Amino acid sequence: MPEMRLVLRNCEVINPKRITTYLARDGFKALQKARDEMTPEQVIEEIKASGLRGRGGAGFPCGLKWELARKSQGDEKYVICNADEGEVGTFKDRYILESDPFTLIEAMAIAGYAIGAKRGYIYLRAEYHYLLDLLVNAIGQAREKGFLEHFDIDIHEGAGSYACGEETALMESIEGKRGEIRYRPPFPPSRGLWGKPTIINNVETLMNIPQIILNGARWFNQMGTERSKGTKVFSVSGDVKRPGVYELVLGSRLKELVEDLAMAGKVKMVQVGGATGRIIPHDMMDAPLSFETILGAGAITVFDESRDTIDIVYRTLEFLAEESCGKCGPCREGTEALVEILGRFTRGEGENKDITALERLSQAMMLSSLCGLGQAAPTPVIDSLQHFRDDYEDRIREKQGGVVA
Ligand SMILES: Cc1cc2nc3c(=O)[nH]c(=O)nc-3n(C[C@H](O)[C@H](O)[C@H](O)COP(=O)(O)O)c2cc1C
Numbered sequence: 001m002p003e004m005r006l007v008l009r010n011c012e013v014i015n016p017k018r019i020t021t022y023l024a025r026d027g028f029k030a031l032q033k034a035r036d037e038m039t040p041e042q043v044i045e046e047i048k049a050s051g052l053r054g055r056g057g058a059g060f061p062c063g064l065k066w067e068l069a070r071k072s073q074g075d076e077k078y079v080i081c082n083a084d085e086g087e088v089g090t091f092k093d094r095y096i097l098e099s100d101p102f103t104l105i106e107a108m109a110i111a112g113y114a115i116g117a118k119r120g121y122i123y124l125r126a127e128y129h130y131l132l133d134l135l136v137n138a139i140g141q142a143r144e145k146g147f148l149e150h151f152d153i154d155i156h157e158g159a160g161s162y163a164c165g166e167e168t169a170l171m172e173s174i175e176g177k178r179g180e181i182r183y184r185p186p187f188p189p190s191r192g193l194w195g196k197p198t199i200i201n202n203v204e205t206l207m208n209i210p211q212i213i214l215n216g217a218r219w220f221n222q223m224g225t226e227r228s229k230g231t232k233v234f235s236v237s238g239d240v241k242r243p244g245v246y247e248l249v250l251g252s253r254l255k256e257l258v259e260d261l262a263m264a265g266k267v268k269m270v271q272v273g274g275a276t277g278r279i280i281p282h283d284m285m286d287a288p289l290s291f292e293t294i295l296g297a298g299a300i301t302v303f304d305e306s307r308d309t310i311d312i313v314y315r316t317l318e319f320l321a322e323e324s325c326g327k328c329g330p331c332r333e334g335t336e337a338l339v340e341i342l343g344r345f346t347r348g349e350g351e352n353k354d355i356t357a358l359e360r361l362s363q364a365m366m367l368s369s370l371c372g373l374g375q376a377a378p379t380p381v382i383d384s385l386q387h388f389r390d391d392y393e394d395r396i397r398e399k400q401g402g403v404v405a
Contacts, residue, residue, distance in 0.1 A: 056202030089299035331374025
């Protein structure tokens with residue numbers, strides 16, 4: 001598998017507890033270059049020209065988000081790093097945070113300079129509490145060296161909610177409220193944290209920033225496909241020999257990643273992008289990994305032929321129903337209803353009309369839910385019905401004693 005370590009270039013190379021080891025690898029040179037040689041507008045232009053898109057799942061152009069925040073009026077502005085990493089099967093941000101916190105700090109300081117913010121927050125997943133000391137130490141060392149004179153960083157710990165990874169619920173959480181999503185517009189770059197212009201970026205998105213500033217947009221945008229530039233870090237787990245974190249140029253084939261790591265048993269399917277991600281059957285693994293095709297936050301969960309498709313989809317939906325923030329009906333009630341219908345299939349009680357109900361309910365949820373959770377929750381249902389419909393029909397046949405109605 002052709003790995004390319006750009007985001008992960010310092011992981012397992014530097015000592016995450018010592019800033020000197022980071023400085024020896026050009027650490028904080030990008031921040032110095034941005035502040036000494038570039039205007040905030042030039043920094044934003046460089047990020048826009050690089051084609052960098054958000055790595056947290058939605059793929060929004062990073063430079064455009066920064067430009068909107070820069071142009072928004074506000075006496076205060078904020079930079080938030082989304083380190084909630086709640087997506088099922090993702091653990092890449094954890095690996096980055098524990099191996100190279102300094103690049104993230106430098107990137108946030110560059111973002112602060114670019115949009116005109118003096119304060120940033122790292123929203124840290126509750127389960128990553130054990131990383132708190134490491135991050136506090138890294139921020140402290142950057143402060144001591146004078147890199148955070150114009151921009152400082154606080155850490156806000158989450159409380160274990162998947163929905164709080166969604167950017168507006170995350171801001172509610174920092175403000176001390178229930179982690180429920182907000183209606184949009186207004187979008188965070190115009191009205192975000194405490195009503196002020198705010199940018200929210202995923203850990204991995206930010207990790208690209210110093211290298212883009214140092215090497216230039218053209219260097220970056222020569223890697224990848226037409227609309228997906230740079231690399232992507234994948235969290236690979238499931239029925240694989242070596243689960244772990246792998247970085248590949250965008251546009252690489254799913255099978256390059258999976259075949260090298262698969263175990264002896266034949267691969268049945270791969271879930272790309274976590275609980276709300278796509279289900280890719282084994283015969284479609286030639287697909288390129290890019291924003292144009294499939295990507296999400298880069299979770300790759302491999303299932304071999306011993307796995308039961310309906311059971312996987314049922315358990316995925318149970319998780320999503322549990323984690324729905326409850327604000328909008330289509331998601332709150334829809335996820336519960338999907339669990340109920342899928343449960344009938346797992347108990348061997350499913351009927352043909354249940355397949356129709358799954359399809360209709362999924363369509364309604366995708367069209368009417370307020371945020372990505374409810375909109376994408378039906379994805380595993382729809383995909384499994386498309387690629388593994390036989391599994392559902394077999395259950396119905398079993399119930400009817402061998403005859404499909
Ligand atoms: C239910 C839900 C959970 C999310 N969880 C995360 C998360 O854990 N980490 C993350 O970076 N983005 C998450 N997102 C996406 C964020 O809302 C947002 O798009 C992202 O932080 C923007 O950063 P980016 O442009 O750098 O990707 C989630 C979205 C939804 C709908």
